Amino acid sequence: MTAGRPPFFVYGTLLPGEPNHDRFLRGRTREERPAVLPGALLYEGPGYPYAIEGHGTVHGALITAAPGAYAELLRLLDDLEQYLGPDHPRNLYERVARPVVPVPPPGNPGGGTGGLRSAEPVRAWAYPAATAVARSLRTGGTPVPGGDWLSRRPPPAPRTP
Template sequence: MITPEPGRPLPFFVYGTLRPGEPNHDLFLRGRTAAEAPARLPGAALYDGPGYPYAVEQDGEEVRGELVTALPEAYEDLLTALDLLEEYAPDDPRNLYERVARDTVRADGTPVRAWVYLAAPPVAARLRTRGTRIEGGDWLSRR
């Protein structure tokens, strides 16, 4: 497991509407990021949602996306904005997503700990039984 340096904010792993070219990228990320690079999230599968995807923990699978590093001065505002976008509140049983720290992998194989919005447990359970998987784990491939 990768541990972040104490006091250093985590980057974000984005895999759906926050990716470049998708509707929320410019709304939420433009001007707030220091870097964006391809990455993958091992141990998760991607499911189609109502206009956006859900990543669900699942061994042997992976989700493709981008690793987004916020500008230091924009980090807190971006964290708040993304929590609102994903309708995430700590310990709220109504959450559709949970923000969790997970190990991701850059394109060059470097592991990086990042914030990821995963499907909340009740949502994940429904998706595993009745959801539509996005084969290959890449939201952009659905086009």
């Protein structure tokens, strides 16, 4: 990771197979790797999730920008997440640096090749819910079981011959 240019942790509609992945990330990433955000809980939103601080783990992906794409990716994600600046009253999400733990590939507990090589925490940009949104979720939100946005998908229908 380049100093001042941390990777991004995504956990909802930016994950592979979700509606915003191709729109915002395709061609702008060098690496996308499963990861978890400890110390967080995941809640349902209106078609997208919110992470808030809590005693849990949120599953997602650690995204490293492609060479030359960092500034564009940062701007696009800030716009998507309705992040206007630190603690801005109209923020939907905040952009904060948090420790994120890459998940090693199955059968390779030491990690993969290139980029991030171990399950040591990595400081990454994450977009948790802004304060007012988090307060509302704590009092009346619907938690996503296991902190995994993709787990809410129904299993694929069996194929018939």
